[in-house]
Amino acid sequence: MLEVVSEARSHGGRQLVLRHGSRATGTPMTFSLFLPPQAEQGRVPLVTYLSGLTCTHANVTDKGEYRAACAAHGLAFLAPDTSPRGEGVHDEEGWDIGLGAGFYVDATQAPWSANYRMWTYVTEELPALIAADFPILDMGRQAITGHSMGGHGALTVALRHPGRFRAVSAFAPIVAPSEVPWGEKAFSRYLGDDRASWARHDAVALLKSGARTADILIDIGTGDPFFAEQLTPERIERAAAAAGQPLSLRRQEGYDHSYFFISTFMAEHLAWMTERLR
């Protein structure tokens, strides 16, 4: 049952914020959905955007500058939250674990496993929910993108669902979480010591083990403070080249990790997706 938190007309379409009780996480979950003006005439493709550490649906909804391009191209734009939230949801100190930091996995380790089931949420429950409630969404024409932790989410979700997405992009993604501090911290807590379970949530490891997806476009700023230690774009360049996975990875001179960076290239990503969603 979807509750409308807010609705506003924007760029000729409707910017919705919606809430529902999630079976996957056992909590209320809030997300935003932009419906372009074309959705009043017929079915429209869906772009899912997975957000980064500390974010909710609101960051990209406020700062992402996606609505003008979505209205121009006729794209719906879905932005889920990054973790379960609410009373009783386990958390720990630090903005890189717990609330706002679900890392798009189903936690197997207590106490995280009670609620931190973002993989099931974003890959199964939420798509089924909006497909049922918004029949104007053409779930046969989907693209996915994300930022940082959400770029990791977009890449791994796409690599493990071949055929679901016609285009995959990311802004400054964590491409090899098993090998960098953010991912090691999160995966050891959520997934435990079994590194085989980590590999199923690691885009570089998935490429090495034979997974493939549609064309990938990645932008990363050369002024990103997390470039070398956490994002390591050279790892996915090497893995994609070895695997024959189409990848365009662009180093954008002087850009940082913020929405000032994301919003700069958002319209290009959406135009690039549109070519592949036709």
Added chain:
Amino acid sequence: MLEVVSEARSHGGRQLVLRHGSRATGTPMTFSLFLPPQAEQGRVPLVTYLSGLTCTHANVTDKGEYRAACAAHGLAFLAPDTSPRGEGVHDEEGWDIGLGAGFYVDATQAPWSANYRMWTYVTEELPALIAADFPILDMGRQAITGHSMGGHGALTVALRHPGRFRAVSAFAPIVAPSEVPWGEKAFSRYLGDDRASWARHDAVALLKSGARTADILIDIGTGDPFFAEQLTPERIERAAAAAGQPLSLRRQEGYDHSYFFISTFMAEHLAWMTERLR
């Protein structure tokens, strides 16, 4: 002396947030300034945006979606705060008075008069400061705009500085503050009982008393909850028609008072200004 609070590359230009000690308000003041890529080659026109009630520089900087258009047209974009802030600055309960609600006047009534001198700040001190610190700004080519209380500010600043601005726009402005609850509350506290002093800060009253400015473009949403009681667009339509002041006022179907509305029409306003700044 300008302190750089933050700087980020965005849309090919530089989004700055700056702070300085203000002589006008007697407090530190923070503002944002976007410099488009063209500012690396030569002088660029300046658009000043005055924000609405409760806002700081940050709202439009985050949500205004102005950078893509400013980069396309080569416009700098300045966003001041809406009031003095800090310890010792008087405030009262309510988001429509005091902090975040300076109404772009120089208060004459104690205790407000100590710091609430936003008229002098936005018309004199801040323009002089940035002109000196950023010689790439072409202060001979300026436009001004604003939202709600800031639309009131933009209209009154422009009407009282004929020749300074080549284009004037506003999003859902308060056009006749002397005659609506927000303005009556603010003006009675800041300016006292002398209604002649109110008229100098009332766009409709200024038009009636002979003030004129460059072409005015106003957008207002028909779904704006403040449309009839606070914004009263028909008052400026009548006054501009009687005065022969060029005004294009558009009622935008279904839009509300939020940045979802402002961001929708921001690019059009900036393109419209650009034609007049050539």
